[in-house]
Amino acid sequence: MPFPPIARYARPMLSLNFIRENPYVVRKAIADKNVALDLDALLQLDGEVRTLKTRVDELRRQKNEISDGFRTASPEERPALGARAKAIGAETAEVETSLAEKNAALDALMLNLPGIPWDGAPVGPDESFNIVVRTEGEPPRFDFEPRDHVALIEMNDWADLGRITQVSGSRTYCLKGRLALLEQALMFWAQQRLSEQGFALMTVPALARPHAFVATGHFPGHEEEAYHIQQDELYLAGTGEIALTSLHTGEIIEAEKLPILYAGYSPCFRREAGSAGRDVRGLLRVHQFYKLEQYVICEDDEAVSAEWHAKLLANAEMLLKDLEIPYQVIEASTGDMGLGKYRMNDIESWVPSLGKYRETHSCSTLHDWQARRANLRWRDGERKVRFVHTLNNTALASPRILVPLLENHQMEDGRVRLPKALQPLMGGEFL
Missing domain, CATH: 1.10.287.40 (Serine-tRNA synthetase, tRNA binding domain)
Known part of the structure; x- marks a missing residue:
């Protein structure tokens, strides 16, 4: 197109x-x-x-x-x-x-020009060049054979993973009972935590026009990953970042209004093109999910955006620590970070059934690369109009976060012990 x-x-x-x-x-x-x-x-x-x-x-x-x-x-x-x-x-x-x-x-x-990556990024063509920065928490040691999340779900009748494929095909899910309540409670809990950190909660649509995808850098190049509603010339977004980036297109933001902090909550959709045969079982890679996205618009100062990058990363780590999930922080290589990113840190959570860490969060600084595409500007103290810096990071994405949450806290009898932070929301110690 x-x-x-x-x-x-x-x-x-x-x-x-x-x-x-x-x-x-x-x-x-x-x-x-x-x-x-x-x-x-x-x-x-x-x-x-x-x-x-x-x-x-x-x-x-x-x-x-x-x-x-x-x-x-x-x-x-x-x-x-x-x-x-x-x-x-x-x-x-x-x-x-x-x-x-x-x-x-x-x-x-x-449109194909890359942003200049920071000097500390590992240089390499793909994720195999990523570096583990640090590891937090110890993977649990079970004195029994741990189950994967699908077995736990089926044992407790927490979903209809088989029946829903008759309705919506593969890579879809249908939670029920306590697990459905937990998914909603998790998102509400995370929204409250970000609100305490000064982020304004925004519920944004998944529907967006093509120019919004161009503005974030998702188009051109990743069209095959998005669902296209041709009759209305709209696409379904895979992240709230797409709507949040274009909210202020064409505006000149006064200095006293910065930084703008959004916590964007939205349904998200991804076709998962190119992932055939990968993570077909369970909740790790699905077509529709919910995501709470941290998003920052700040002045175009490298030190200021670096501070916000650290803050976004710290927020995600705060949530994972409260969920008592072991994780590791990754410094993404130049070839893995994406076209416009200055710096990217992934967070990978421990998944016992796989015996490895899997990505649950991605923290990105884009400097003014995205702002130039979206025409996002601010007026500094000398009344000069400049492009802003933008940053984003996952707070929580569900149902993916349920995978490490269920598996790390499982018990031999199939019950799942809830982290202390969630027990008041769910009315007890166990799911």
């Missing part, structure tokens, strides 16, 4: 001046992030666009000059001036058509 041009919704993801002046920096980011982008072709197009713009300006100057000359020209001179004006008009139309085409081609290339 054709994507809205940058000129309408956003600005270049890196300023063209920066690209022209720092081609080696940009070239290194392209290589480190394993992006298929020909920077030389982009710079050549940029040069052609600038040349054509200069020519259009010159032709318009000449036409204005002729128009001014008509007022004082004699009747004998006017036919020649008219012919010259007509010729200039025709050339202008031709150059403007070429300029529009080359501008569109340049915009398309600009």
